[in-house]
Amino acid sequence: MTFSLRAGFAALVMTAMTVGQPAQATVQDTERLEEFLEITGFDVALESIRLSAESAPLMLGLEADAFGARWTRLADDVFDTGLMHDEAIGILSQTLDDEMLTHAVEFYTSDLGRRLVEVENASHLEEDDDLKQEAGEAIVAGLVRIGSPRLEEIKRLNAATGSEDASVHAIHEVQVRFLMAAAVAGVIELQMDEKDLRENLERQEGELRRSLQLSALSGSAYTYQAFSDDEISDYADALEHPTMKTVYALMNAVQFEIMAGRYEALAAQLRGLQPDQEL
DSSP, X not given: OOOOHHHHHHHHHHHHHHXXXXXXXXXXXXXXXXXXXXXXXXXXXXXXHHHHGGGHHHHTTSOTTTTTHHHHHHHHHHTOHHHHHHHHHHHHHHHOBHHHHHHHHXXXXXXXXXXXXXHHHHHHTOSOHXXXXXXXXXXXXXXXXXXXXXXXXXXXXXXXXXXXXXXXHHHHHHHHHHHXXXXXXXXXXXXXXXXXXXXXXXXXXXXXXXXXXXXHHHHHHHHTTTSOHHHHHHHHXXXXXXXXXXXXXXXXXXXXXHHHHHHHHHHHTGGGOOTTOOO
């Protein structure tokens, strides 16, 4: 049976909702959900999904501008921020309970929480990823050189969000479905079937995990550079709280569910789109 990408991520969402949590009524108040998205910065994280579409041609072995201006228009249409926002509200209304919402909002409305969201939002929308990565790597190298305990606290912070496993799964599934759809559309010639492609990606999983860990480490070092060591530790403590871990598991699942759906929609449009084709 062919794996259903959306069904797979829907399962992640339901798992995030139920693990370690008794059955509770979900939040149906749209205004409260809108507040949750804004206060936690999750609305901006959703907007950053659009930026990822710019590198989609690279998955096909093509230059980012291979499709010309039509690609930009197609990506803007498929990755419409309003549509993704509405999808997030719809999923959260079925999965986010009052305890999770209240817990997250209380932290992110604190002085530390507000400042954290401010820099996280800026980082999400930073378009020059190479510059951010290089700056973050330089910070990490400096911390290693002086033997700073801050580095371990940043690692603890990253581990607490639980995004690594979800990221690996998401990257593999998006790549497989996107590449297979592009091959069917005739945009690329794929030399392996879906089973072989999945096995090839699985063989590279260790390398992918190491890459994600290093990227997350340098990204966090860059994003939180203005915060003190104690504030980094306080944030890690907050993220390690069981309720906050459940909130993050849910937000990771929702974000990747939406990303997967948008890439599937993008792939469906490739049949009529060829490299170097202009309107």
